[in-house]
Amino acid sequence: MEIKIARAPFAAVIIKLLQGPVYADDKNIWRELLGWQSAIQEYFGKIGMELIITEQDGFARVMQPETDENDDNPLPRLMKKQSLNYEATLLAVMLREGLEEFDVKSEGTKFYLTQKEIKERIELFYKEQTNKSKLWKDLSKPITSLINIGILKLNREDTVNKDNNQYEIKRIIKAFISNDKLEEIKNKLSNYVNPIQQ
Template sequence: MLQPYAWPARQLLLGPIYDDDARLWAALQQQLGALQVHFGGIGLRVEIAPQDGYAFLDDAPTADEEALVTGLPPLLRTHPLSYEATLLAVVLRHWLGEHDQAGQPDGPQLRISLGQLAERVSLLLPPASNQVKLLKSVRKYVQELSDLGFLKLHHDDALDLQNARYEVRRILLARLTPEMLEDFQQELAAQLPPPTQLPLAAPDDDPTT
């Protein structure tokens, strides 16, 4: 059932609310208590400045909330992920963009193998003495992303790790903005030796098969 606070809640998710929209501002003030409870349950706060006529959502936790939200996205602002897992998230976010640009030939879901992901990120991770160790290392970081709901395991293969298949959840497109991607890529490029290219595209891959 649609809740009475649905209208201002949806607008807050889109951006700030201002008092020059009299009807929306009145609805916000009338439903403020319910909105605080609703968004507070997912680690957000409604910040309102009546004297200045604006309200917005703030995802920065207070000191009391910090321990409760450390495992929640956004992953690049609060850094709940390891550096390597964040790197994988960036690569996967680009991979989703490639999938969309290709016209989503097999539907909106992007499914990849652990072997394909390891191939893309192998140059950016600490060297592994063999392929099995590389796959195990990548799988550890994949699990971090899976725990946050960014990846979903579709097929596990205990006999051959590289054949394990995952669905890349499209929430990555929303949680990693282009600005975040650019900042991270610049930081990463500064750490790589000059000949090394960021492996964010692999034209020969066919992740949809």
Template sequence: MLARLLVEPLYREDGALWETLRAERETVAHYFRQLGQELVIDEGEGYAFLRQIEPEGGERVPRVGRRQPLGYTATLLLVCLREELARFDAAPGDSTRLVLTRPQIRELAGQFLRESNNQVRDIRALDTALRRIEELGFVRAFGAAESDTFEVMRILKARFGPAELEDVKQKLIRHAAERGA
């Protein structure tokens, strides 16, 4: 369980791992605190992940993992999915899972991408970005592999809170303006 948390979030659906984490919450939190990581568990949404502790006063704590920039298309896709998740949560319904098909995801992000004359390249770029955010655990394949359907993971809400979301949106707007100029 400890090694898995270093790599990816844990979810309620992980069954025994989730229950072990809940039972050993304090021990696990103490262990990761020694590594400069904060254990974040959201019981209501059903996920847990690690966040780098940022100490006060400019003290540097070595990072356990490397930060890797996502790139414009992947960031845009995350912002679109985060806003879609907010709309989904605000709408009345029985389902707690936001499930989208690949074409729906392409359409969400495609409306914010500049038109080009190479549609195949554009689709390939969106699919590459989708694979990247799937590797990072923000979406998960849902149903049969050939169905091309993805569940938007709720951890996206924790990683992109309202303030961070607005900040990223402003950066995307500036970046788009620079590209268009």
């Protein structure tokens, strides 16, 4: 005899969070998330995960804390760690800085850049044209890397000229790169770039 288990009223929110970050734009899911916040936190806590809601920036995500070395029975990792190469890291830092500037100007809630605008921002980082063309001849790889981890979202595609592609810089970037982390990475990148410019 099959035992029918009642579905949790917040099941849709759980599934969305397991798929990736949830944003306040998704009004129904966001409302349910806030309404069932304690129950959802408890659910994830039972499976060793943590719900993080950043209401100020309008996003929520689940994280799997690092395994304690003294834990005799560590949990398998549900979420794979993704490391970014130099170009993707530099691009993420540029976009994080851009979002900071955008927020200071209070121009709205969503920050968009075209591929051409992204190129222009990157070029300011390099003094010599040769270095720019060498490292940024093809932007598609670092952009794809950031799309894959949810930092960028293609908002408008131009099949004729990729420079006109428009991307939304998702606020989840703040979870990946805090203000302190931003300064730390910028210092490391400047040490990397300066020898190239000699």
